[in-house]
Amino acid sequence: LKIIENYIEDTHNLEDAAIKEMQDGLLLETLAYVSERSPYYMERLGSIVDISGVDDIGLIPLTRRDELQDANWDLLCVGRKDIAEVVATTGTTGKPLFIALTAGDIERLAENERRWFSTMGLGPESMVQVAVTMDNLFVAGMAYYKGLEALGAGIIRSGASNAKRQLELMNSLKPDVIIAVPSFMLKLSREAKKLGLKPESLKKALLIGETIRRVDMASNPLGKLVEEAWNVECFSTYGITEASVAFTECASHAGFHSHPDLIFTEILGDNAVPVPDGEVGELVVTTFKVEAMPLLRYATGDLCFKIEGPCDCGSSTPRIGPVIGRKAQKLKVKGTTVYPGAIENALLKVAGVVNCHITAYSGEAGTDLVKVVVGIDGGVSSPAAQAVLQEARSSLKASARFTPELEISTPEDVERLLSLGGGRKKVVFKDMREGQ
Numbered sequence: 001l002k003i004i005e006n007y008i009e010d011t012h013n014l015e016d017a018a019i020k021e022m023q024d025g026l027l028l029e030t031l032a033y034v035s036e037r038s039p040y041y042m043e044r045l046g047s048i049v050d051i052s053g054v055d056d057i058g059l060i061p062l063t064r065r066d067e068l069q070d071a072n073w074d075l076l077c078v079g080r081k082d083i084a085e086v087v088a089t090t091g092t093t094g095k096p097l098f099i100a101l102t103a104g105d106i107e108r109l110a111e112n113e114r115r116w117f118s119t120m121g122l123g124p125e126s127m128v129q130v131a132v133t134m135d136n137l138f139v140a141g142m143a144y145y146k147g148l149e150a151l152g153a154g155i156i157r158s159g160a161s162n163a164k165r166q167l168e169l170m171n172s173l174k175p176d177v178i179i180a181v182p183s184f185m186l187k188l189s190r191e192a193k194k195l196g197l198k199p200e201s202l203k204k205a206l207l208i209g210e211t212i213r214r215v216d217m218a219s220n221p222l223g224k225l226v227e228e229a230w231n232v233e234c235f236s237t238y239g240i241t242e243a244s245v246a247f248t249e250c251a252s253h254a255g256f257h258s259h260p261d262l263i264f265t266e267i268l269g270d271n272a273v274p275v276p277d278g279e280v281g282e283l284v285v286t287t288f289k290v291e292a293m294p295l296l297r298y299a300t301g302d303l304c305f306k307i308e309g310p311c312d313c314g315s316s317t318p319r320i321g322p323v324i325g326r327k328a329q330k331l332k333v334k335g336t337t338v339y340p341g342a343i344e345n346a347l348l349k350v351a352g353v354v355n356c357h358i359t360a361y362s363g364e365a366g367t368d369l370v371k372v373v374v375g376i377d378g379g380v381s382s383p384a385a386q387a388v389l390q391e392a393r394s395s396l397k398a399s400a401r402f403t404p405e406l407e408i409s410t411p412e413d414v415e416r417l418l419s420l421g422g423g424r425k426k427v428v429f430k431d432m433r434e435g436q
């Protein structure tokens, strides 16, 4: 089935004006499509008529995550027989959100990833260990698999568990690329040391799920740990399950590219007005060429910024910087604001700190109380505990401009706190504030 003609062209070399013209057309096509097929948008768009292109996109109302959850199947634009697969978002709170995909939508996802792999220098000769969840309604594992298949690469579908088996596979099959979560890469390297194994074939790592970049695109402490442990070139990505899209890093490592024929991106300030390039705001996306559940102006809740001008790789496709936090996770502390990610980064910089878990509570006078459990080998009884604590305080003061309440624990205990959500992702931040 091809409801929408999937004339996907490579947009890598398009100039700004050509991108704009293409997106004007795609927005009108998407509006016409949802106005005829989507019960949700038929009701919402009602009287909006004066849209001639992306410059008018502000006339379309934003859709927030909770609205999507409530609407869920009302977003569906196709019949049951046209659904090829159903995936779900990874949220740890609230109702689940199911996203249906047609065969065309899966092809579109695969094309998004295929383009990423080729900008990274992968090709049919690449051998890729896909060490991420392949089931449990997880969209990314399937998307990588399909994208690698489209690229013609060799695929080792090892899944996200069993560190020992992953290492044995590396030793015998010699993959040159791995796709994994950064913290899993660190677990693999600890396990390799324990077992006396030394896999040396990997050249590149595609790291998903956790950010490895600072706002200047250099590696953050987590990214550095993976680079040092494996001596590989790391690539980062940021995906939005709801929008069936991934923003991806090219070989210039200068931000996350999006493909303008698949998605339109906006960065909005507090009053829902676009902010200038380089300024932080909320990422809002509109999908193009999606058949089953297209989205218009979906407000992601993620904060990031647009990067101006063409990339060093030569492409003018739109780029964003790394996500600096969730809009709802902003912490108000002692006259400043800080995001949990900044606290985590400041702590992981400290030698001896293995991991951490952050909890926020409501404090007095509209401020938040923040408590952090810091994992170091040996926990409180470690002779280094006091020195690490001192170092952690100065690092937090220097880069997060704020010192939360710190408690030393063992990495194993922190690991248990991180896994409490029960989902695929480790949950570093727990929000116990009233109204959250």
Ligand SMILES: [Zn+2]
Pocket: 250, 251, 252, 253, 254, 257, 311, 312, 313, 314, 315
């Ligand atoms: Zn680039």
